[in-house]
Amino acid sequence: MASHTVNRWLRPEVYPLFAAVGVAVGICGMQLIRNISGNPEVRVTKENRAAGVLDNFAEGEKYSQHALRKYVRNKSPEIMPSINGFFAKPDVE
Template sequence: MSSRWLRPEVYPLFAATGVAVGICAFSLIRNITGNPEVRCTKENRAAGVLDNHAEGEKYKENFLRKYVRNKHPEIMPGINKFFTDPKY
């Protein structure tokens, strides 16, 4: 029975599932630890609604967002430039 599931054809499925679980875990941990709207402790929940704009801005403007802000949205810029720029 175990050899039925451990065939080499199933490895990409395991890899895709592992990546999906990793992304979900990253998102969950990031939101629990860093999101200003998520409060896990009883003391923080008792505080009610806070107007904490600085903390929300810090959460929103993370490293990845700052890095890609001024980048042109291309997957392969070298190939795109080769096929679209008339100089080549």
């Protein structure tokens, strides 16, 4: 019975499914670690939880304005801007 299940799921056709699920789990894990280690509103230790509400705006600003957000801040919200411009802008003659 167990070999039948293994033969059913370990085919080359399901490798992309395993890859997609693996990437999704990796992204979720990365975000979980980022929130636990860097989010100023998450307090893991008992001493930090006892501190109550902290008004530390600089730490919150540092967390929310991370490097990826700074990189895409002034970018055009298009996936392929040159191709979009080619098809969207009329030819001027």
